[in-house]
Amino acid sequence: MEIDRRAFIASLGGVAAVSLMDHEAKAEALEHYMEEQLDQAVAAQGQGQPDKFPTVAEIEAQIETRPYRRGTGGVFVGQRGQNVKKLQPMPAKPTIQDFFELRFAPANHVLQSATRAMKTGMSEEVILACLLHDCVLSLIKPDHGWWGAQLFEPYIPEKSAFAIRYHQTLRFFPDEQAGYEYPDQYYRTFGHDYVPPQYIQDTYKMLKNHKWYMEPRLVTVNDLYAFDPNAKVSIDPFQDIIGRHFKQPKEGLGFDNSPSAHMWRTLSRPDSPL
Ligand SMILES: [Fe+2]
Ligand SMILES: [Fe+2]
Numbered sequence: 001m002e003i004d005r006r007a008f009i010a011s012l013g014g015v016a017a018v019s020l021m022d023h024e025a026k027a028e029a030l031e032h033y034m035e036e037q038l039d040q041a042v043a044a045q046g047q048g049q050p051d052k053f054p055t056v057a058e059i060e061a062q063i064e065t066r067p068y069r070r071g072t073g074g075v076f077v078g079q080r081g082q083n084v085k086k087l088q089p090m091p092a093k094p095t096i097q098d099f100f101e102l103r104f105a106p107a108n109h110v111l112q113s114a115t116r117a118m119k120t121g122m123s124e125e126v127i128l129a130c131l132l133h134d135c136v137l138s139l140i141k142p143d144h145g146w147w148g149a150q151l152f153e154p155y156i157p158e159k160s161a162f163a164i165r166y167h168q169t170l171r172f173f174p175d176e177q178a179g180y181e182y183p184d185q186y187y188r189t190f191g192h193d194y195v196p197p198q199y200i201q202d203t204y205k206m207l208k209n210h211k212w213y214m215e216p217r218l219v220t221v222n223d224l225y226a227f228d229p230n231a232k233v234s235i236d237p238f239q240d241i242i243g244r245h246f247k248q249p250k251e252g253l254g255f256d257n258s259p260s261a262h263m264w265r266t267l268s269r270p271d272s273p274l
Contacts, residue, residue, distance in 0.1 A: 056191035073139040075270040090268040093252030104135045111233035117222040126218045129163035154258035155247045166216035169203040172196045180220050
């Protein structure tokens with residue numbers, strides 16, 4: 001496989017970042033990069049040929065080939081079959097920025113989605129929703145729209161929480177007018193013959209007539225899967241929006257007795273046995 005050296009170095013954060021890595025870390029990063037490129041090449045071959053995507057039955061047959069379940073949150077399982085890494089402890093009064101840096105990192109997907117939302121002139125509520133929409137995947141994956149909304153609800157505008165809760169549902173339903181197609185990624189992840197469960201269909205019916213339909217819809221429109229290794233994203237362009245719309249508790253996330261405080265604590269200490 002041919003390696004685009006520049007793209008590879010950029011994907012690691014540039015020459016300066018690479019120079020800080022030891023030999024083993026570099027070798028490991030290269031291996032991961034090649035795997036990702038391979039996945040993308042395989043995916044590209046399957047484009048436009050739905051019959052090349054797996055079936056629901058084939059995906060189900062993979063369940064017993066793994067030592068973990070697919071719904072396990074990202075902080076609980078090693079990446080690509082590797083052992084988990086020791087996590088840096090959180091500061092005593094952690095902020096949303098601390099969680100981005102220490103628990104959601106690298107967070108490329110949400111940062112790229114929010115960057116796109118900002119470039120296309122979305123409202124601040126929608127940009128914030130894009131920035132936070134998949135962060136809860138570090139904790140848990142099934143029903144991540146509902147879990148994510150619950151995690152952030154005490155701290156963000158109602159419209160942003162609504163958008164996070166329901167983007168999960170709208171991902172299954174195309175809306176040409178809004179510029180959202182059913183993603184190939186979902187044929188791959190769920191199987192090309194997948195039918196969303198009844199509660200998702202019922203939720204969609206409710207959303208179609210809801211006055212805030214466009215809030216979660218715009219999250220799906222900005223929900224990018226194409227990871228661009230050359231895109232430099234950071235949380236910095238969003239500091240003002242966070243400042244205006246994220247009610248940072250003075251005790252720190254996890255210690256303010258909010259309805260989701262325990263979820264933040266679990267993210268802080270995922271190695272705790274109980
Ligand atoms: Fe999502
Ligand atoms: Fe997403």
